[in-house]
Amino acid sequence: MNVHLRSLGCRLNQAEMDALGRKLAQRGLLVTGDPAQAGQIVVNTCSVTREAGADSRALVRELARRAPAASITVTGCHAELAPQEMQSLPNVRKVVGNLENESIAGLLDGPAPDTRSPAAGRTATRTRAFVKVQDGCDHACTFCVTTLARGPGRSRPLAEILAEVRQLRSLDYQEVVLSGVQLGSYGHDLGMKQGLATLLRALLSETDFPRLRLSSLEPWDLTPDFHGLWRDARLCRHLHLPLQSGSSATLRRMRRRCSPEEFSVLLRDFRRNVPHMSITTDVMVGFPGEDEEEFETSKAFISGQPLAGLHVFRYSPRPGTPAARMRPQIRESTKKERSAQLRSLAESLARAYAREIEGQTQEVLWEQVAGATPEGFVNVGYTDTWMRVRAIHPLPLSNRITAARLGTFLDGEIQATPIL
Template sequence: MNEEQRKEMSQIQSKDPNSADQNNLNRIKQKTSDDFMKYFETTYQPPNMRDAQRRKKKDTDVLYDFSIPEDMDQSGSGKKYMIRTYGCQMNEHDTEVMAGIFEAMGYESTSNTKEADVILLNTCAIRENAENRVFGEIGHLKPLKLENPNLVLGICGCMSQEESVVNRILKKHPFIDLIFGTHNIHRLPQLLKEAMFGKEMVIDVWSKEGDIIENLPRSRKGNIKAWVNIMYGCDKFCTYCIVPYTRGKERSRMPKDIIQEVRHLAAQGYKEVTLLGQNVNAYGKDLDIEYGLGDLMDELRSIDLPRIRFTTSHPRDFDDRLIEVLAKGGNMLDHIHLPVQSGNTDVLKIMGRKYSREEYLELVGKIRTAMPEATLTTDIIVGFPNETAEQFEDTISLVEEVGFEHAYTFIYSPRDNTPAAKMKDNIPMDEKKARLQRLNKIVNQQSADAMSQYEGEIVDVLVEGESKNNPDVLAGYTKRNKLVNFRAPDSVIGQIIPVKIIKAKTWSLDGELVQEKVEVN
């Protein structure tokens, strides 16, 4: 933006934001956007599979020197921020970090868009649905920007790492002030400063993964359950998946930093921690020491914390050492989410999953032998390019053989710049929907059957708060991740208490408090 444009924009913003001069603001933003398009097209390098696969794992460093820049310290005093989060637990974790940075700058959180001085959409790129929701929300936010030109609107997260998304924002949504990706969250204060005072669209998207920043502030939701990121990125390059491009290659945190964080959470009174990673059981493979997820979990067993989970696993990296540690029990929970994606070996090969149907079933057998009561859940894609009816039948038979108690099922959604997006897809949508409906019917029945076994049983429930559907009912989860609804005093929230199951439903359990075993404050 040149000096003349800056002066004109400054004059416009000093006036009533509802005046006719708002049209001039849009014109200048559009012109600035056009300038950025030229810059973007000549300098930005979109994620490239070949380059990403060749990239060395030691390109990242571990840094412990994060701090809020002096000129941004308390810059948010008297101001409010809002972050809307889409997608997985990793995105939720990133939101906690960004919220921590905002609050370290003096901002307060708000859920009211009209009160916010900064609004960020933390986005997901896994499926087309998620992208459509975000662009719909961008459209809804435009009137707020017209009413208040000083409002900072930002798009961050996985979608921001996609070239097509950035291009679309530049061309169709020039009122957006800030675009940044998944590798530079620690630069939020600097980026916010540029967006606020530069008054032009700020784009800071890296096609290469960043360093591991260890002392970032966090604003966690509640004080009962917490997420702890143990690694970033993924090296598997499944042909349908955008994650290796949006999140980069695998980078593991040092064990001492993870253990210290979990100990700190236990000292604060948290009852459950979930270890996060795009491919969490590949943890440690990029370190210079012989140390994997099983070794880390074994050390965490000694911490006085009731429950420890992890997600999400890749079957290829689920080794015997991890099974051995999980089988020891204690605070190691035997609810395992193990995405299979397809039950047919040929489809798995085209997906780039790097295991066969037989190898997956062999792994399930090992888990069942070591932990007979283990709960297994999974992810399944229906209608992958050219999946035949016979290949789909293999998925059905595998689901029935394993007996998954829950499954996240999806119709295949092509993602730009992934190998699968270039594959010929000759399966009619009606057929895909029919397959999904049939699969869901089986999964729902298996879930209902598993739930029915809990009727009459007494289970330990970690009480999280009020039920979403009834404020007079409390809700919590068993160690096998079963949702339980029951009536009890609010004083038990945050405790692990015994509840007798009186009714089983497909996806939840109804129970009653075992009064004589509960200490009510």
């Protein structure tokens, strides 16, 4: 029986689908990239915005059209928050909540697990593995529905994570990405005050993964000495630290724990202690009550920060959250206009960071061959600072880490020359 897996939204969702794929491979099931060839489909949904919920519904309908004979299992945040809605969609056989999603492998039809093959399941085209280290969040921002969908913070045992990472290394992955809803709170529920730092030290000392990368971290979860971990070059020099707004007034209504001033100090501390550290952030526009003055304050603050990029998104009211009841709600036309301004700023910040590292030699994990020219293969990959790189080379370099000399920034990519 073939199974098709699809994931929307965050890296945590991708980590859950990766883990499910490995479990299914142990049972002798084939994970296929073509839904038309699948008898069973699993969709991990997202509900972080209203658009994400709509995308989740649309994806299920599309898969039902492409694979009319397949049965569909739906999980993830939108399935947790709107189970009846998802159950009503075509071909949906099961809706599984987030607290039960680790049981999905046992719910699908197939042979018994092959316990003799614990390392089965690397996806041939993937070079980066995602590992879920915790779930849930203990801090309810007023706009966030994820706390409702995922529940309180829950950490996996450190030994269990180490075992999974070692297994992934045996499959020849070159990079592992640690994921969680509130990644920086890892271990707090296990009595570990500096749990994430403890986990990173264990992974760096007890595994030989060439690269370790962190997914999104809340700024308030970083301790002053956290940057010392980057003495080990295997820890990728990129942090994604969600700010949400550069206006103190807006942040207070959001119930965020980090002020713009604290965020700025944190950024500059990391940039001073970790050379050429790439830091990106999330910024929301159109939060209830965000007037023109607050928006301009936010934009001015962000433009003055040493950021390498922004993820800009428009606020959308989510049922059950305090922000959905706040007034005034901002018009969609205003949100779109503000979003366009910040996206333009995001491009400027990315270009400025690319100029900063132009001419440097950095290691690149080559992820795919995007084509071929008379001069060679078009290799695409990422630096440890999370800059997308393109290079033409006589050899296909997929799933290799090599040095590369970084050149100019063009259309969102750095043109580079591999050094082998």
